[in-house]
Amino acid sequence: MVVWMLAGSHTTFGTTRKIKREAGTSMVPPMRLGVYTDYIYKQFDGVVYTERAFALFMAELSHGVDELVLLGRLHPEPGTWNYRVPANVRFVGLPHYAAVSDPRQVLTWLSALRRFRRELRDLDAVWLLGPHPLAIAFAGVAMTHRRRPILGVRQDLPTYTRSRHPGRRSVLVAAWALESAFRALARVCPVVVVGPQLARNYRHARELHVTTVSLIRDTDIVAESIAVRRDWHAAIDVLSVGRLDTEKNPLLLAEILAALRREDPRWRLTICGDGPMREQLEDRLEELGVADSVRLLGYVPIDDGLMQIYRDSAAFLHVSWTEGFPQVLVEAFAAGIPVVATAVGGVPAVATGRARLVPPGDVDAAVAQLRALADDVPGRAASIRAGLQFAATITLEAEATRLLTFIKAQARAPRRA
Numbered sequence: 336m337v338v339w340m341l342a343g344s345h346t347t348f349g350t351t352r353k354i355k356r357e358a359g360t361s362m363v364p365p366m367r368l369g370v371y372t373d374y375i376y377k378q379f380d381g382v383v384y385t386e387r388a389f390a391l392f393m394a395e396l397s398h399g400v401d402e403l404v405l406l407g408r409l410h411p412e413p414g415t416w417n418y419r420v421p422a423n424v425r426f427v428g429l430p431h432y433a434a435v436s437d438p439r440q441v442l443t444w445l446s447a448l449r450r451f452r453r454e455l456r457d458l459d460a461v462w463l464l465g466p467h468p469l470a471i472a473f474a475g476v477a478m479t480h481r482r483r484p485i486l487g488v489r490q491d492l493p494t495y496t497r498s499r500h501p502g503r504r505s506v507l508v509a510a511w512a513l514e515s516a517f518r519a520l521a522r523v524c525p526v527v528v529v530g531p532q533l534a535r536n537y538r539h540a541r542e543l544h545v546t547t548v549s550l551i552r553d554t555d556i557v558a559e560s561i562a563v564r565r566d567w568h569a570a571i572d573v574l575s576v577g578r579l580d581t582e583k584n585p586l587l588l589a590e591i592l593a594a595l596r597r598e599d600p601r602w603r604l605t606i607c608g609d610g611p612m613r614e615q616l617e618d619r620l621e622e623l624g625v626a627d628s629v630r631l632l633g634y635v636p637i638d639d640g641l642m643q644i645y646r647d648s649a650a651f652l653h654v655s656w657t658e659g660f661p662q663v664l665v666e667a668f669a670a671g672i673p674v675v676a677t678a679v680g681g682v683p684a685v686a687t688g689r690a691r692l693v694p695p696g697d698v699d700a701a702v703a704q705l706r707a708l709a710d711d712v713p714g715r716a717a718s719i720r721a722g723l724q725f726a727a728t729i730t731l732e733a734e735a736t737r738l739l740t741f742i743k744a745q746a747r748a749p750r751r752a
Contacts, residue, residue: 366743367402369454369461371473374407376426377414383426384416388637392548394421395735404454417636427454435468448472455480460746466492466517474520485745486517486526488533490659491680498582498657525745527738530660530681544741547660549734550637551669556727557646562671563716565649567709571601574648576663577655579610586619587654587696593623594702605630607644645670650708656695658682665729668722673715675704689721
């Protein structure tokens, strides 16, 4: 049974908070939820930090359960990072390892399995995000202890691997092996996938819920009347948000800006993100003579200034080679800015009718669509309106409510043969 939730009616999270207050009564059984991802965490002065904004989604989920336990790799060196894990989320540090492909990590993984087994005794359900070898192993342990694991899938692993490691056949074969194992496990376990593309990949799952893991709050949605009045006559600030890595194709940003400015010097670019290709991008911007028209801001947390940068921009540009469910597009929609995006992965399902789509790697197409946005006032307003309407249906509060409803139903459902 497939549960489609990408554009459902808007729901507030007040209902879930009420459930938490009633937990422990005969009417609502308590729920203790464990969540595993292969993310790395750091600890400093008793506070746990993570690089990923996923911690914000965990914070919202925690309001709807009696206890939320987050399991992940704990870095051996103390330190802080972009996001704090909330104090009401209990963190369980698993042994750290540098690379999943290193066979010397066997003892580390066995230790992680023992720690997971100990925690499992006090949990009612576990949400295991993958595909990942430990997620598969944890699912097996959960089933042997009569706990129903719920799988989570964030990206198309083979496609992601092909982009990150082109020409490395052995790595791609390993990715397909993991993907196949996860899909096989999904035939007997409930699955939560991010976006409609992954829903197609896991359409044979026993039970399927489609989510967005949204980070946009109700209060982030810009009023349409304000969004359509942005000034496009002075400087035109284009924003791009994403990791500066191969699959995100950041060097194309420099090519697009240079082409835009050859005919109109009003175009400027802001890039939020960091990664191994930052130096290459800086060099390319210098070579093309447009470095003075670019702001490279590095990583900006969504809860510490990023949404204001969206709102201060005229348009959003997305140039990835591959993509699952692009949260950055939803953030741009919520900010009320028009979008030009590459039609890859899950992008068309999210952006069709709400953004202007172009082929990946096509400088001319991206330039043409950005120029069209500048000239087409009615079309620009229509895309802004459609984006705002879509973003309002998949806010953090609404998506957390839907996901918890699914997880609780699966954890309490009678076992089927």
